[in-house]
Each structure stands twice: as C-alpha cells, then as structure tokens.
Amino acid sequence: xxxxxxxxxxxxxxxxxxxxxxxxxxxxxxxxxxxxxxxxxxxxxxxxxxxxxxxxxxxxxxxxxxxxxxxxxxxxxxxxxxxxxxxxxxxxxxxxxxxxxxxxxxxxxxxxxxxxxxxxxxxxxxxxxxxxxxxxxxxxxxxxxxxxxxxxxxxxxxxxxxxxxxxxxxxxxxxxxxxxxxxxxxxxxxxxxxxxxxxxxxxxxxxxxxxxxxxxxxxxxx
Amino acid sequence: xxxxxxxxxxxxxxxxxxxxxxxxxxxxxxxxxxxxxxxxxxxxxxxxxxxxxxxxxxxxxxxxxxxxxxxxxxxxxxxxxxxxxxxxxxxxxxxxxxxxxxxxxxxxxxxxxxxxxxxxxxxxxxxxxxxxxxxxxxxxxxxxxxxxxxxxxxxxxxxxxxxxxxxxxxxxxxxxxxxxxxxxxxxxxxxxxxxxxxxxxxxxxxxxxxxxxxxxxxxxxxxxxxxxxxxxxxxxxxxxxxxxxx
Ligand SMILES: Nc1ncnc2c1ncn2[C@@H]1O[C@H](COP(=O)(O)OP(=O)(O)O)[C@@H](O)[C@H]1O
Ligand SMILES: [Mg+2]
Numbered sequence: 092x093x094x095x096x097x098x099x100x101x102x103x104x105x106x107x108x109x110x111x112x113x114x115x116x117x118x119x120x121x122x123x124x125x126x127x128x129x130x131x132x133x134x135x136x137x138x139x140x141x142x143x144x145x146x147x148x149x150x151x152x153x154x155x156x157x158x159x160x161x162x163x164x165x166x167x168x169x170x171x172x173x174x175x176x177x178x179x180x181x182x183x184x185x186x187x188x189x190x191x192x193x194x195x196x197x198x199x200x201x202x203x204x205x206x207x208x209x210x211x212x213x214x215x216x217x218x219x220x221x222x223x224x225x226x227x228x229x230x231x232x233x234x235x236x237x238x239x240x241x242x243x244x245x246x247x248x249x250x251x252x253x254x255x256x257x258x259x260x261x262x263x264x265x266x267x268x269x270x271x272x273x274x275x276x277x278x279x280x281x282x283x284x285x286x287x288x289x290x291x292x293x294x295x296x297x298x299x300x301x302x303x304x305x306x307x308x309x310x311x312x313x
Numbered sequence: 314x315x316x317x318x319x320x321x322x323x324x325x326x327x328x329x330x331x332x333x334x335x336x337x338x339x340x341x342x343x344x345x346x347x348x349x350x351x352x353x354x355x356x357x358x359x360x361x362x363x364x365x366x367x368x369x370x371x372x373x374x375x376x377x378x379x380x381x382x383x384x385x386x387x388x389x390x391x392x393x394x395x396x397x398x399x400x401x402x403x404x405x406x407x408x409x410x411x412x413x414x415x416x417x418x419x420x421x422x423x424x425x426x427x428x429x430x431x432x433x434x435x436x437x438x439x440x441x442x443x444x445x446x447x448x449x450x451x452x453x454x455x456x457x458x459x460x461x462x463x464x465x466x467x468x469x470x471x472x473x474x475x476x477x478x479x480x481x482x483x484x485x486x487x488x489x490x491x492x493x494x495x496x497x498x499x500x501x502x503x504x505x506x507x508x509x510x511x512x513x514x515x516x517x518x519x520x521x522x523x524x525x526x527x528x529x530x531x532x533x534x535x536x537x538x539x540x541x542x543x544x545x546x547x548x549x550x551x552x553x554x555x556x557x558x559x
Contacts, residue, residue: 212403212462215368216417216469217393226420230407308407309449 094276098283101269108265109287111179112251115261118183119247123190130195135202136220154192159253162189167257182254186247193243201236202228234306241299248292262287318377319344319504320473325364325374327357334360336528337374342473345502349515349536352525353551358508361525362475365506366395379472393421396466396474401482402458404450404465410437411446414465422469429468436464440494456487460494467498474498476507512555516540524548 130147137143154162166185170176176184205228213223255264266284270277320342327335334357342348350358363369365376367388376383383391405413414433418424424432437443440460450458459479466474479495480488492514499505499518509515515522516536523533524545532539532548543549 206403208399208401208403209405211368212397212399212405213417215366215392215395215397215399216465217389217391217421218417219389222420226416227405227407234407309452 094273094279097269097273097276098280101265101272104265104269105262105283105287108260108262109291111259111261112248113291115179115182115186115251115254115259116248119187119190119251120244122183122187123194123243123247126188126191127194127196128198130191131198131202132224134195134199136224151192151195154189155196159186159189159250160256162186163253163257178254178258181257182251182259186250186254190243190247194240197236197239197243198232201232201234201239204235205231234303234308237299237303237306241296241303244295244299245292248288248295252288317343319346319379320365320506321375321377322361322365323375323377325361325371325376327360327364327369327371334528335364335371338525338528338530339374340523340530340533342504342506344504346520347499347503347505347507347518348521348523348533349519350506350508350523350525351510351515351551351555352531356525357528358525359477362397362477362506362508365475366392366397368397389421393417393469394472396463396469396471398459398462398466398474398476398479400478402450402455402462404458404462406450408449409446410442410448410450410453410461413450413461414468417465418468432468433464436467437461439467439497440464441490454487455483456490459483459491463491463494463498467503473504473506476505476509478508478510480509480511510555512540512552524551526551 130151133143134147162185163182167176167178167181170181170184209227209231210223213227214220218226251261252263254261255267258264262284266280270280273280318341322341323339325335325338326333338357338361340348350361352358360369364371364374365383367376367383367385370385378391378394381387381391404410405416408416411430411433414436415426415429418429418432419426434443434446437446440463442457442460442464445453445457445461450461453461459482463474463479476495480491483491488511492511495505495507495514496518507514507519519536521533522536522539524531524539524543524547526547532543532545539548540552543552
C-alpha cells in the first residue's frame with residue numbers, strides 16, 4: 092500500500108486524535124479560565140493579607156516556571172501512585188492548572204488597564220464593588236484580555252501535542268501509530284498533522300477575532 | 314436640630330500619612346442651596362468632597378444626608394442619593410450615552426428598563442444632548458462628556474450634587490456649555506456643592522462661597538460680600554489672583 096492509501100485508510104484515526112486534542116484543549120482552557128479568573132479577582136479585589144496573596148503568587152510562579160513536560164510527568168506518575176488517574180485526566184489537570192497561571196496574568200493586566208476612575212465613578216453612583224466589577228470593570232477588561240487570550244489559545248493548541256509523552260492518544264500519537272505501519276513516510280504524515288493543527292488554530296483565531304470586533308467600542312482606541 | 318439641612322458636614326478630619334489635609338471641616342446645605350468651594354490647589358477641596366460620600370473615608374467627623382447619617386454600613390444607598398461629577402468625567406467607556414445614564418438607575422435603584430430609559434432621555438434633553446443617546450463617550454467632546462456625566466448623576470434623583478472642578482479638564486471654549494447647564498440646575502433648585510474656579514458661576518449661582526486653605530475653612534459668606542470685602546487677607550489675596558488669571 093502506498094502512503095496515500097494508508098493516509099486515507101487511517102484518516103479517521105487522525106480525526107479521532109484531533110477530537111481528543113480538541114477536548115483536551117477545551118477542558119484545559121475552561122479550567123484555566125475559571126481558576127485564572129478567580130486568582131485574578133482574589134489578587135486584585137480580595138483581602139490583601141499575605142496568607143492569601145503569597146500562595147497565589149507562589150502558584151503562579153511555579154506553574155509558569157516549570158516546563159510543561161515535567162508537569163505532565165509529575166501529575167501522571169505522581170498522582171497515579173496514590174490514585175488511579177488516566178493519562179488524559181492527568182494531562183487536563185496539569186495543563187489546565189498551568190493555563191490558569193497564565194490566564195490569571197492575562198486577566199490581571201486587563202483589569203489593571205481599566206482606568207481607576209471607572210471603579211470610582213461606579214462606586215460613587217452607589218454600585219457595590221461586586222456590581223461595579225461585573226457591569227463596569229469586567230466588560231472593559233474583557234476587551235483588553237481578548238487579544239492576549241487568543242495567543243494563549245494558540246499556544247495551548249500546540250502544547251496539547253505534548254500530552255503524548257504520557258500516552259494520551261491525541262493527534263500526534265495517532266500520527267506515530269500511522270508512521271509505524273508505513274515505511275518511512277514520516278514527512279507526509281506529519282505534514283497532514285501540521286495542516287490539521289493549523290486549521291484548528293486558524294478556526295479558533297477567526298472566531299476570537301470576530302468576537303473582538305463585535306466588542307469593539309466606537310471611537311475608543313485601546 | 315438639623316432636620317432642614319440636606320447636607321450636614323460636621324468636624325471632618327483626614328490625614329494622609331501624618332499630613333493633616335482636613336482639620337475639622339463643618340458646613341451645612343439647605344434644600345436648593347448652591348455652595349461654591351474655592352481655595353488654592355492642595356487646600357483639601359477634593360478630599361473634602363470625597364469624604365462626604367466616603368470615596369475617601371474620613372478619620373473623624375460626621376456626615377448627614379437629609380438627617381440620616383452616612384456610615385460605612387449604608388454607604389451604597391447613601392451614595393445613590395449623592396451625585397458626584399468628576400473633573401475628568403469618568404463616563405463608562407464601553408457603554409453608550411443612554412446606557413451610561415440608565416445603568417445605575419437599573420442596577421442600583423432597581424428601576425425598570427422602560428422608566429429608566431425615559432428618565433435618561435429626559436435628563437439628556439435637559440443637558441442639551443437628547444440627540445446623542447446612541448453615541449459612545451469617546452465620540453463626544455469633553456464638554457459633551459461632562460454634560461452626560463451631569464445627566465447620569467441627575468437621573469439618580471439625588472438629594473445633592475457634588476462637583477469637583479467640573480470644567481478644569483476642558484478647553485476654555487467648552488467650559489461655558491457646562492457652566493450654563495450648572496447655572497440652570499441652580500435656578501431649578503438643585504442642591505449643590507461645587508468646587509470651581511469659575512468666578513462668574515460663583516457670582517451668579519452661589520448662595521454662599523466657602524474659602525478653604527490648608528484644610529481649614531477660612532471664611533464663608535454670600536459671594537457679593539466676599540468679592541467686595543472679604544474679612545480675611547488670605548481670601549482677598551486669593552480672589553485677586555483668581556480674578557487676574559480668570
Ligand atoms: N490619596 C492621597 N494620598 C496622599 N496624599 C493625598 C491623597 N489625596 C490628596 N492628598 C494630599 O492632600 C492634600 C489636599 O489634596 P486635595 O484634596 O486634592 O486638594 P485640592 O483639591 O484642594 O487641590 C494635598 O497635599 C495632596 O497631596
Ligand atoms: Mg482638587
């Protein structure tokens with residue numbers, strides 16, 4: 092069988108791998124979003140005690156400072172020693188927690204770029220802090236965050252491929268399986284895989300850019 | 314004792330790291346009165362206004378709004394009844410003019426959307442911007458933005474309006490449109506405390522002028538009296554400087 096027949100025959104496996112990568116991506120981004128937003132809100136608006144702020148800072152430093160491959164190994168082999176965790180779950184956890192560290196930074200600088208007068212005016216009108224954050228600060232911060240968040244989205248797509256080192260059968264590992272059943276046509280297989288990653292990346296970016304344009308405020312330059 | 318006062322400020326003090334910025338300020342405001350607060354830069358005028366609605370928390374002293382004491386515990390409700398107009402407008406930049414004027418009616422006062430919209434349109438018409446409801450703040454001139462911020466404050470139906478140098482960030486040719494709106498408010502019987510160096514406004518609209526220096530009230534009285542024969546040398550000197558530099 093020549094390589095093209097193999098590719099056509101095994102393309103469903105590649106798509107399945109892509110599907111796994113997309114689920115991994117979505118899960119890690121959601122974890123990263125929820126946790127990252129919470130960290131950001133606690134850092135900016137929570138109590139300023141060291142008891143709270145210090146661990147948050149440590150978390151951020153550690154997860155941004157350790158290579159993701161090491162994190163994947165630590166989470167998979169570390170946790171599976173005490174609890175039966177699948178490689179997929181370990182990857183979601185490790186990558187989600189790491190993304191939270193990055194996303195908290197994105198959100199923090201977005202919130203901080205909203206001028207202080209906005210909060211002051213909202214409070215002066217009688218809004219509680221929570222309402223002011225929700226109705227005034229958050230919508231403006233979202234506009235600042237969406238650009239950097241799009242970058243985070245793109246880099247996490249690419250990093251999902253690293254999950255294969257702990258045995259998650261995502262797109263890159265499916266590609267390896269196919270390669271072992273062909274005779275050395277490595278380049279073509281990986282070119283197809285690269286194209287799949289690229290398409291996913293462009294699709295996501297286009298959606299996010301469209302959202303950014305939709306949020307744009309007339310006359311307001313960032 | 315103070316029930317006919319809309320705003321009653323008693324013995325307010327405030328220090329910033331040892332620097333005493335307000336040294337026991339007291340004054341009162343009856344319904345429909347306009348008082349203009351003047352004084353050199355750094356004399357504590359902004360700090361005083363911010364202490365009145367607890368944007369800055371006073372160290373000591375008491376504030377009463379229509380007989381009810383302003384406290385940390387009721388501050389959101391009290392602020393909803395005090396309009397604040399900032400030097401640099403602080404309009405909500407992601408919202409249209411209409412939404413700027415109605416959002417706090419809806420989210421703070423719990424007024425339904427339709428009533429809030431009507432009220433917003435009424436207040437925008439009052440400041441001469443009925444046709445700008447759909448615009449965003451960044452599409453307006455500074456004078457228009459400040460008038461929107463006045464409409465935003467008015468739409469909350471406040472007991473009192475506090476203005477902190479509302480025209481200082483404006484080019485001279487835009488000052489008048491804001492001053493005219495404020496003069497009309499004074500005529501309509503709005504209760505206001507205004508920090509400004511616009512002496513034409515003070516002369517025409519103020520029931521009383523308060524001259525502040527170094528965290529003290531040096532002198533207060535009807536503008537006519539202060540302009541013609543202020544008791545204090547400092548007040549006279551300050552008014553002369555203002556008169557010279559417009
Ligand atoms: N947040 C602050 N922290 C420290 N010092 C302040 C703060 N706000 C005002 N001050 C100081 O208080 C004094 C009075 O300021 P302010 O009330 O702004 O005066 P004015 O409005 O009359 O020009 C100034 O010396 C100013 O530097
Ligand atoms: Mg000031």
